[in-house]
Amino acid sequence: MNALVIVLIAIGGVLLGTAAGYWLPPHGRLSARERARPVRRILLPFSGQAISRRSFEAAVRLAKAENAIVMPAFLARVPMNLPLESPLPVQCARGMPLLEAIEQRVASQGLPVESRIARGRSSRDALHRLLEQEDFDRIIVSADENPYSGLSYDDLRWLLEQAPAEILILRPAPEDDRRISVNGANAHV
Amino acid sequence: MAAGVGKTIRMLIEGRVELEAGRDVVIGLLETHGRAETAQLAEGLPTLPRMRVSYRQADLEEMDLRAVLSRRPELCLIDELAHTNAPGGEHAKRYEDVQEILDAGIDVLSTLNVQHLESLNDHITELSGIRVRETIPDAILARADEVVLIDLTPEALLDRLRAGKIYPADRIDAALNNFFRIENLAALREVALRQVAEEVGAKRLTTELSGSRQESLAADAPQAVGERLLALVEPYPGTQRLVRRAWRSAQRLGAELDLLWVRMPGQKLSEDSERSLSALRQLASVLGAKMLEEESDDVAAAVADVASRRGTTYILVGRSRPARGLARLRVPLPQRLMARLPGVDVRIVADRSQRAKADSP
Numbered sequence: 001m002n003a004l005v006i007v008l009i010a011i012g013g014v015l016l017g018t019a020a021g022y023w024l025p026p027h028g029r030l031s032a033r034e035r036a037r038p039v040r041r042i043l044l045p046f047s048g049q050a051i052s053r054r055s056f057e058a059a060v061r062l063a064k065a066e067n068a069i070v071m072p073a074f075l076a077r078v079p080m081n082l083p084l085e086s087p088l089p090v091q092c093a094r095g096m097p098l099l100e101a102i103e104q105r106v107a108s109q110g111l112p113v114e115s116r117i118a119r120g121r122s123s124r125d126a127l128h129r130l131l132e133q134e135d136f137d138r139i140i141v142s143a144d145e146n147p148y149s150g151l152s153y154d155d156l157r158w159l160l161e162q163a164p165a166e167i168l169i170l171r172p173a174p175e176d177d178r179r180i181s182v183n184g185a186n187a188h189v
Numbered sequence: 190m191a192a193g194v195g196k197t198i199r200m201l202i203e204g205r206v207e208l209e210a211g212r213d214v215v216i217g218l219l220e221t222h223g224r225a226e227t228a229q230l231a232e233g234l235p236t237l238p239r240m241r242v243s244y245r246q247a248d249l250e251e252m253d254l255r256a257v258l259s260r261r262p263e264l265c266l267i268d269e270l271a272h273t274n275a276p277g278g279e280h281a282k283r284y285e286d287v288q289e290i291l292d293a294g295i296d297v298l299s300t301l302n303v304q305h306l307e308s309l310n311d312h313i314t315e316l317s318g319i320r321v322r323e324t325i326p327d328a329i330l331a332r333a334d335e336v337v338l339i340d341l342t343p344e345a346l347l348d349r350l351r352a353g354k355i356y357p358a359d360r361i362d363a364a365l366n367n368f369f370r371i372e373n374l375a376a377l378r379e380v381a382l383r384q385v386a387e388e389v390g391a392k393r394l395t396t397e398l399s400g401s402r403q404e405s406l407a408a409d410a411p412q413a414v415g416e417r418l419l420a421l422v423e424p425y426p427g428t429q430r431l432v433r434r435a436w437r438s439a440q441r442l443g444a445e446l447d448l449l450w451v452r453m454p455g456q457k458l459s460e461d462s463e464r465s466l467s468a469l470r471q472l473a474s475v476l477g478a479k480m481l482e483e484e485s486d487d488v489a490a491a492v493a494d495v496a497s498r499r500g501t502t503y504i505l506v507g508r509s510r511p512a513r514g515l516a517r518l519r520v521p522l523p524q525r526l527m528a529r530l531p532g533v534d535v536r537i538v539a540d541r542s543q544r545a546k547a548d549s550p
Binding site: 112 | 315320429437440464467472
């Protein structure tokens with residue numbers, strides 16, 4: 001009798017194990033990082049074909065420390081003679097390789113990344129529209145009035161006064177010359 | 190394609206051929222732009238007098254629609270289809286005059302630059318930075334029995350411009366500095382070639398479908414017309430990568446891109462998913478892709494239905510998330526799609542960020 005019970009328990013165990021095998025995801029448990037869902041969102045806006053290395057590194061450092069999502073955003077400018085909702089294939093073709101290069105570099109650090117493309121009449125307008133649509137915890141830009149973010153000093157002032165997020169404006173530095181461009185980023189990945 | 194390629198010349202040559210073949214041909218309106226070669230070709234072709242219109246103390250000349258209709262030729266040559274008529278006429282646009290002439294049973298030969306097509310206007314403005322104000326609806330071109338592309342290399346066109354064959358000497362420099370730049374002309378040429386290829390393809394499809402082998406031709410024809418891509422999306426962040434890859438493929442193929450999200454009936458979205466969906470719609474809009482949403486609990490059937498309706502030639506799917514429970518026993522989606530859509534390519538798009546992870550030590 002006892003032997004029968006043991007056999008039945010063993011068969012039950014095997015069936016349960018098989019069912020669990022089907023039920024659970026094939027690659028086992030989630031990592032600690034995956035279990036702790038990122039809640040903070042760090043925006044890294046740009047409009048050119050390169051971004052400042054300091055901005056990128058700051059975004060990665062903060063994302064690691066805060067368990068945040070890095071969100072690179074390409075700011076596309078719609079010419080005044082086009083409707084605001086116009087497709088912008090030429091600009092997208094220019095901005096997208098960098099967007100993907102940033103994504104790959106962030107992902108290679110084991111961090112979550114989520115990209116955006118925003119459009120507006122100017123870089124500031126595109127950023128403004130993006131901020132109206134989504135919440136971000138931090139925005140990282142370089143203080144250099146430069147082709148990276150496409151934001152002027154006046155835009156940075158506006159960002160500080162109006163943006164509903166913590167703003168991290170990085171002082172220009174010599175290493176800004178070591179910008180991250182598509183080729184440079186690909187070389188590192 | 191652009192001013193000076195020889196549209197009017199070609200129209201006149203065709204008109205002369207028809208005249209010599211015994212048809213009753215007249216010129217309803219001809220714009221020679223002072224080009225001697227054009228005026229010379231028009232000699233011998235009956236020309237209807239123009240109608241004079243006074244506007245703001247200026248005398249303008251327009252095509253005399255009533256004169257064309259009362260003359261009732263078999264074929265009427267009418268230059269510059271996208272022209273805007275002077276205020277006070279019967280119609281605001283010349284193409285509206287042409288429609289009335291066609292409705293009266295008169296054949297029309299006309300000319301048009303590709304940038305005047307309404308659907309291409311924004312695209313060309315973005316390419317060239319120059320907005321063309323006079324446009325015609327695409328439906329007008331679709332009504333044409335035949336579309337002939339007057340093709341000329343940008344270099345040859347610039348040679349013609351510099352030789353004074355297009356504009357008078359005092360306008361050449363301005364033209365060279367504005368519209369007549371080699372990159373603009375190359376872009377216009379590419380757009381024109383694609384547009385005519387699409388027109389020819391669409392015509393062939395329509396013609397063949399009226400034949401007896403309707404079903405089989407309907408299945409075969411879209412491949413010859415051009416590629417149309419369909420990317421299957423879901424409202425989660427990784428989908429954006431798939432969309433961008435699909436868009437780049439579409440750009441390389443010169444194809445249209447559709448995005449399809451098959452939503453389960455009654456499916457509720459989390460806040461994150463709603464945000465991702467909104468970002469996805471925004472991305473589709475910026476890229477010029479069409480975002481489609483279908484509600485079905487059978488993804489493969491919904492995709493097959495949309496692909497058939499849209500004439501899809503190429504389906505892109507992301508890597509499936511790991512299946513759970515009995516779902517592991519199901520045939521994977523790409524295989525189900527291939528079974529339902531023979532002749533349609535199915536491509537599984539890898540996540541390159543995973544490759545980056547795998548490569549790193």
